[in-house]
Amino acid sequence: MRVITWNVNSLRARLPRVEELLTQHAPDVVLLQETKVSPEAFPHEELAALGYHAAESSGGQWAGVAILTRADLAIEAPTTELFGNPLPGEARWVEATIDGIRFASVYVINGRELGHEQYFMKLEMLEAMAARAADLKNEGTPVIISGDVNVCPRDIDAWDPVETAGRTHVSPAERKAFFEILEQGGLVDAHVQRWGEDTQQFTWWDYRAGHFHKNLGLRIDVHMVSEGLASGIADVRILRDLRKGSKPSDHAPLELDLTR
DNA sequence: ATGACCGTCTCAGACGGA
Numbered sequence: 569m570r571v572i573t574w575n576v577n578s579l580r581a582r583l584p585r586v587e588e589l590l591t592q593h594a595p596d597v598v599l600l601q602e603t604k605v606s607p608e609a610f611p612h613e614e615l616a617a618l619g620y621h622a623a624e625s626s627g628g629q630w631a632g633v634a635i636l637t638r639a640d641l642a643i644e645a646p647t648t649e650l651f652g653n654p655l656p657g658e659a660r661w662v663e664a665t666i667d668g669i670r671f672a673s674v675y676v677i678n679g680r681e682l683g684h685e686q687y688f689m690k691l692e693m694l695e696a697m698a699a700r701a702a703d704l705k706n707e708g709t710p711v712i713i714s715g716d717v718n719v720c721p722r723d724i725d726a727w728d729p730v731e732t733a734g735r736t737h738v739s740p741a742e743r744k745a746f747f748e749i750l751e752q753g754g755l756v757d758a759h760v761q762r763w764g765e766d767t768q769q770f771t772w773w774d775y776r777a778g779h780f781h782k783n784l785g786l787r788i789d790v791h792m793v794s795e796g797l798a799s800g801i802a803d804v805r806i807l808r809d810l811r812k813g814s815k816p817s818d819h820a821p822l823e824l825d826l827t828r
Numbered sequence: 829a830t831g832a833c834c835g836t837c838t839c840a841g842a843c844g845g846a
Contacts, residue, residue, distance in 0.1 A: 577835060578835055578836075581834085629835095678845065680846095718846070774845095774846070775833035776834090815834090
């Protein structure tokens with residue numbers, strides 16, 4: 569099974585690149601973030617023409633998440649509810665079961681600045697995710713929670729510790745909250761399992777100042793995979809080619825191949 | 829080259845992003 573997570577930074581603006589992803593990589597499941605689309609404007613027909621259907625949480629101008637899957641795979645029990653989510657109206661969480669796996673696509677609150685009201689809501693959202701992951705573990709369901717967590721889990725996941733020090737995404741509290749999700753949910757950071765602790769690879773680069781070409785980025789997009797599934801991780805790849813070319817997102821897709 | 833972005837909304841500029 570092939571699973572891809574991608575913060576598209578507007579689904580409608582990114583449709584040509586989404587088509588490129590679907591046709592060239594033929595994923596079974598795609599977790600999207602920052603679709604920035606209203607429910608009425610969600611491109612169901614365009615995706616159907618590409619052989620995919622979707623469960624979505626769409627909030628209009630900001631945020632928005634979705635789960636796409638091949639038309640021949642059923643989407644079961646979709647929900648946008650996340651108990652304890654401090655901003656339930658902002659379309660940052662969607663879950664559905666596909667092929668016996670409980671998938672969630674998440675776009676974690678940015679946090680703005682350390683100490684900002686939004687920063688504390690970010691920590692709350694990460695805590696809500698940990699509680700949900702613990703519930704799913706207790707149910708014994710295979711789980712894949714993927715998306716833009718807006719946290720660099722380790723020092724090596726940020727291009728410059730000096731530049732990023734004292735800012736969001738790298739604070740000890742954010743990192744602790746991220747690892748609590750793995751711990752409480754019995755989940756594995758698939759990228760780390762595949763590449764180890766000493767490999768530096770990024771999933772996001774600022775549009776400005778040529779950061780992509782200088783490889784000044786962050787690893788903030790992840791696949792969190794339940795331990796039973798994680799033994800079947802065949803490969804994890806960052807699709808940098810989709811960060812290049814015409815009208816790219818500022819994030820690259822993260823591809824996960826499972827043997828099942 | 830010593831500066832450098834790109835979406836959303838509503839219509840030139842604010843706002844969000846990380």
